[in-house]
Amino acid sequence: MSSRQAPEEHASLLHGRDSYELEDAYHNHSLSPEAEHPAWKQPTRRQWALSWGLVLLGVVTLTDLLALLYMSRIMATVYAEVGTTDLEFANPYYGLAELYKSGTVSASRIEPILNTPRVVAQVFNDRPYELAPVGEHDVFMKAFGTLSPHEKHLHVSPNTRTIAQFRTVDFGMEDCALVIRLPGAEDRVESKEPFILAPHSAFDVFRLDAPKPLDVHTLSYTSRPRIQEKIATVTPRAGEETEVARFPCAWSTLHTFEIACAPDAGSECLLDVWSSQNTTWGE
Known part of the structure; x- marks a missing residue:
């Protein structure tokens, strides 16, 4: 009895189940997130x-x-390195020019004063790209650091030239003379290097076209200012002051010169002297 009823019961269960329920279950299963991904x-x-x-x-x-x-x-x-080359040189004598032009006050007569060069540097004919030496007499001291003495070097030889730049800073003293001052036998030379002047040495002096202050750290024979004119040939003597040339020098103007051995001076041409803060030799 039971063996005949089992197939019928299964069939009735299959046929009796709603077909829509089966379709919904199929669709729900196929559209589940796990099935899509x-x-x-x-x-x-x-x-x-x-x-x-x-x-x-x-x-x-x-x-x-x-x-x-x-x-x-x-x-x-904002923080660009512009330097001081193009800055205006301020006039500390404000109003004096107008005062003297008015005629109500007479200018005082003052004896000539010595104006030392602001820049002195060497350039080299045989080493045209070598920069001018800087700090040759600098001394390092552990307690104070590096000390730079106020010393300037006038050195001229067949392969070495000296460039010197001056600025006129005194009001009303506008007639200048370029001179070479050399120590004599009894004069004291404070520098550790000896004073040397070879006999029969002759030197050509040139004016350079340099309207702005020289930068010694970039100065070389090839980068130096161009020669504007030759102003003199001189043969200085030890213990004497040799005048090279006179020229007008308006207040605050720059004047740059180059000293070189004259072509006919020969290979023995030599001038080597140092100045200090106490004694001024050379220019």
Whole structure:
């Protein structure tokens, strides 16, 4: 009895179940998230963290680049190294020119004064690209650091020329003379180097076209200002003051000269002397 009823009961159960329910179950199963996105395709937390990390890294990098560009622009504009070459030389004698032009006051007569060069440097014919020496007498002391004595060097030989630049700084003293002062046998030379003047040495003196202060750190034979004119040939003597030339010198103007051995002076041409803060030899 039971063996015949089992197939009928199964059949009745299959036929009795609503076909719509089966279709809904099929569709619900096929449209489930797990079916649309298999587990191997679903993003993990590590992938999301990596993606956001890359985005954050890109933002930080872009911000750093913008900050560097902004800082470079500030350094090139606000904090640019402009130097003092083009700055105006302020007049400490304000109003004196107008006062004397009025005729109500007579100018005082003052004896000539010695105006030492502001820049003295050597350039070399045989080493045209070598920069002028700087700080030859600098001394390092552990307690004070590097000390730069106020010493200037006049050195002229067949392969060495000396360039000297002066500025007229005294009001009303506008008639200048370039002179070479050399020590005599009894004069004291404070420098550790001896004073040397070869016999029969003759020197050509040139005026250079240098309307701005010289930068010794970039000065060489090739970069020196061009020669404007030759003003004299002189043969200075020890213990004497030799006048090279006289020239008008308006207040605050620069005057630059070059001293070289004359072509006919020969290979023995030599002048070597140092000045100090107490004694002025050379120019």
